[in-house]
Amino acid sequence: MAMRKKRTNDPEGMRRRVLDVAEDSFQAHGYHASSLGDLMAAAGVTGGALHHHFPTKKALALAVIEERVAAAVRETWIEPVLAASSAREGVRAVFEAVAAELEQQGYVRGCPLNNLAHELSLADDEFRSALARIFGNWRQAIADKIRADQPGGGEGGTDPERFAALVVATYSGAMSIAKTSQDAGILRECLRGLESFELSPSQGGSTVKRRRRVLPRPKIA
Amino acid sequence: MAMRKKRTNDPEGMRRRVLDVAEDSFQAHGYHASSLGDLMAAAGVTGGALHHHFPTKKALALAVIEERVAAAVRETWIEPVLAASSAREGVRAVFEAVAAELEQQGYVRGCPLNNLAHELSLADDEFRSALARIFGNWRQAIADKIRADQPGGGEGGTDPERFAALVVATYSGAMSIAKTSQDAGILRECLRGLESFELSPSQGGSTVKRRRRVLPRPKIA
C-alpha cells in the first residue's frame, strides 16, 4: 500500500558531494568552525554515509587537502604558469586573473591552501606535511618554468628557487591582507611591486636611470 | 580554628595573566582550538574572575588582538624599521632578526597577526576590522619611513605604498610557508629575493649589465 522505498547507491557521487560542501565550508569558516552536522545537512547526507566514506573528521579534511586544495593550486597557478609564454608573464596573468575574479564576486575568502595551512599546520603533522607538499609543488613549478625560460630568454641571472619563493610568498601574503581588508586591490599593488620597485622612467620623477638593488646589502655583517 | 582565608585582589595582574596565556594559546592552537577551560587552568584563574574581566570569549580575543597582537607588530616591525637608518635597511634587519630567532627556537608558530587574521577575518566583522587596522598601521609605518628617506636618500623613484605592500605581503606569506614547512629558511630566501631579483654582477654569470624590469609589462592590455 505504501510506496516502495527507493535508494540508488552512488558512492562516488556521495563522496564528491561531501567533499564539495567540506571544501566550501572549510574555505568559508575553517576546519574547527565547520561541524559535521552542518556538513551533513548541507550535503544532504546522513551520518552513516558520511562515516562510511570518511571515518573521522580528520580523514575528511585530509581528503579535502590532498584532492581539492591541491587541485585548486594546480588549476589556478601551476597550469596557467606552465602554459604561459614565460614564468614572469604567467605570474602576472595569474595575479590579475585572481584579482579580477575577487573584485567581480565582491568578497575575498582567501587562498584555500593558506587558510588551512594556518589553522592546521601546528595541530597535526599529517595535515602539515600534506600542506607543505602542496606549497613545495607550487614553488617547484614556478622554479621549473624559470629554468625553462633560461636557455632562450633573458633569465640568466635569475635564481629559480628564489624567484619562486618570492612569488609564492608575495601572493600568499597579499591574499592574507586582501582577506582581512576585504579588498583585492593589494594583489595588484603587490604585482606592480614585483614588476618593478622603482617607477618606470616615464612615470617617476626620479633622475636615476640605472636600476639599483632593491635592498642594499647590510653595511655590517 | 581553621586558617583565615586570604586573597589579594589584583585585577590588573589577573587581567594581564589571562591575556598572557590567551595570547600564547591563540598563537599556538588558534582561537577555536583554545578552550576557556584550558586558559583558566593555564592562568590559574577561576571562571568567575575570567568572566568578570572578559564577559565573552570574543571580548577576550578582541583584547588580545588590540593589545597584544598590535603591540607585537609594533615592537618587532614598526619600531625597528622607524629606528633604522633607512626603510630598506630596517626591513632587512627585521627579516634577519626574525629568521635568526625562529632558527634558534627550532620551530615556527607563525605570525600572530596572520594566524588570527586567517581564522577570524571571515567569522566576525569586529575581528576583521581590528586586524585590518593593524595591517594598515604596519604598512603605513613602512611607507612613512620610505617617504622620510626620499628627500636625502635615493628613494625618489620608490612608491611608498607599493613598497610597503610588497614588504608586508612577502613577509606574511613567507611566514605562512615557514610555519607550514617548519623551516625559517624561506624568510632569508625571500629577503634575498627582495634585495635583488637578478644576482649581483659579481655573483651571477649573466653578461647583462643593465638591470631589467622584474616582470615585463603584458604584451597585450
Next chain:
DNA sequence: GACAAAACAGGACAACCGGTCTGTTTTATA
C-alpha cells in the same frame, strides 16, 4: 565602621560536537 561596588569563587546547565553502534537496503559475484 557602614556600605556599596568591584573582584573573585565555583557550581550548574543547555547546547553541541564527533564518534559509535545497530540495523536496513542495494549491489556485485558466483
Next chain:
DNA sequence: TATAAAACAGACCGGTTGTCCTGTTTTGTC
C-alpha cells in the same frame, strides 16, 4: 537466486564548550 560485502540510514552517547548564576570576599569611600 543465494550470499556476502558494500552502501546507506538514523538513533545514541560521553565528553566538552561557552555562558550564566548565586554567593563570598576584598576594597574604596563617606
